[in-house]
Amino acid sequence: MGFWDDFSGEYESLFDRDPMYADALRIIMELVGDANRKRVLDLGCGSGTLLALLAEENPDAEIYGVDPSERMVQGCVNRFREYPNVHIAIGSALRVPLPTDYVHYAVSNLALHHVPPEDRMGCAAELARVMRAGGRLIYADMFCDVDGPVDDPARARDIILKMVGKSLYDLEHGAFETMLLHIQDIPAVIKGEGEYFTTDAVWKEHLEAAGFRGFEVIPVEPAEFGYRILTAFRK
Numbered sequence: 001m002g003f004w005d006d007f008s009g010e011y012e013s014l015f016d017r018d019p020m021y022a023d024a025l026r027i028i029m030e031l032v033g034d035a036n037r038k039r040v041l042d043l044g045c046g047s048g049t050l051l052a053l054l055a056e057e058n059p060d061a062e063i064y065g066v067d068p069s070e071r072m073v074q075g076c077v078n079r080f081r082e083y084p085n086v087h088i089a090i091g092s093a094l095r096v097p098l099p100t101d102y103v104h105y106a107v108s109n110l111a112l113h114h115v116p117p118e119d120r121m122g123c124a125a126e127l128a129r130v131m132r133a134g135g136r137l138i139y140a141d142m143f144c145d146v147d148g149p150v151d152d153p154a155r156a157r158d159i160i161l162k163m164v165g166k167s168l169y170d171l172e173h174g175a176f177e178t179m180l181l182h183i184q185d186i187p188a189v190i191k192g193e194g195e196y197f198t199t200d201a202v203w204k205e206h207l208e209a210a211g212f213r214g215f216e217v218i219p220v221e222p223a224e225f226g227y228r229i230l231t232a233f234r235k
């Protein structure tokens, strides 16, 4: 988890200045609604931005933040020391350290595009395992519209258009560092090196096979950059 370990200190301030990120968090919170007396998992919780909103809005919920980066987890442990209902643990998309049939909500923001294609089904199965029947999955991420091999020109073109568009949007909204991060990230996303963008249809197929139903895809505006929220219910 080297990259996110190195990056954990600066992370919060970067994305805080991104209006689309703020909007995605707002939509996620609306979809969760009242989670008091419920259990909520945030998979790939990072520095805990979403955990903080969840904890603030739902003082009677049990909230679980899971991330593979030791530094992110340590940061969250420190940040939520005073919150007895926020629980932080090391884990990953393939290993969530929670019992089976346990959470009422699983949320995840900008984390699961780090799951390599061969592990997507395992991730969907792990989410299905920890969720109770009827529980709601709220999965927000950057998606593309063309899936295929890394050297597929149509796929590369789609990624370039989305990421350059997002970078220009960041620049115009004063999020200079976020713009640099996105520009810098383009080759890794095209080559599938640690970042594995795919279509929401691909994730839907895996999640459906794992036992999720009632899918809805909500775009975070401006929609053309591919930031989307996929929501579904555990059968």
Ligand SMILES: C[S@@+](CC[C@H](N)C(=O)[O-])C[C@H]1O[C@@H](n2cnc3c(N)ncnc32)[C@H](O)[C@@H]1O
Pocket (backbone or CB within 6 Å): 001, 004, 015, 043, 044, 045, 046, 047, 048, 049, 050, 066, 067, 068, 069, 072, 091, 092, 093, 094, 108, 109, 110, 111, 112, 114, 115
């Ligand atoms: C861009 S950050 C997003 C953090 C947070 N969800 C947010 O909204 O700010 C990506 C996070 O995904 C985590 N991550 C990377 N690979 C992961 C995996 N296989 N399973 C779960 N989380 C992962 C990283 O450690 C990092 O904290």
